[in-house]
Amino acid sequence: MRHLLPRLIAGVILLCALGGATLWLAHVRGWLAPGDDPWGRLDLGAPPGLFTARQLHALIEDPVACLAVLKAARVAFTPMPDRPIIEGCGFADALRLQGEKARFREPVVLTCAMAAGLVLFERQILQPAAEKLLGSRVTRIEDYGTYNCRNIGREESRRRSEHAKANAIDLAGFVLADGRHVTLAGDWGRPGAEGRFLIRLRDGACGLFKVVLGPDYNADHRDHFHVDMGPFDACR
Secondary structure, eight states, X not given: OTTHHHHHHHHHHHHHHHHHHHHHHHHHHTOSOGGGOTTOOOOTTSOOOTTHHHHHHHGGGOHHHHHHHHHHTTOOOEEOOOEEEETTEEESSEEEEEESSSEEEEEEXXXXXXXXXXXXXXXXXXXXXXXIIISSOEEEEEESOSOOOOXXXXXXXXXXXXXXXXXXXXXXXXXXXXXXXXXXXXXXXOSSHHHHHHHHHHHHHHTTSSEEEOTTTOGGGTTOEEEEOSSSOEEO
């Protein structure tokens, strides 16, 4: 028995090594889907895979790679000059984004990683869910803002919100090409396609962003999804 354990350990190590070598070969040969390649770069046009969230989150610390991802995906944006972070408020490596087929009422200012996440969210979560569940595309995203120098919940005793670094957005509603208007305030928790659509968005966003907070979290979020790329992880 004393000699069996080392052999088992050696066998496991050998299998892991062989598996790793096979995975690397698949990467080199281009056999893996972009989202399933642990060494691959984020592709905003590809369906989410096993490593999509990790690829997206890696852009938080690599703004050069982030801009390259946006350019490769032909995303239209305007770079923003850095605003020095003073007392927790300001931003760096941010850009102004109007949106793609689903456009914001006014361009929003966001960190590059947040912008990449929103493009991925629209292409791979929002529009497919709208077409499948509601039979129409989304043409406008209604939001409650991005950059705002404030604390969480606007309470003096709490730390700065990710909004204070342009690293968050509050999503309130969606206007469809057929004229329908779906809102968190009016449709969350209700039976029917609109309610299922919002749940699909929440679940899909949780697979991309670091934090997603909605009506199930607390009363402050009863009418919007807060999504951010901050240092914590939460899906409520």
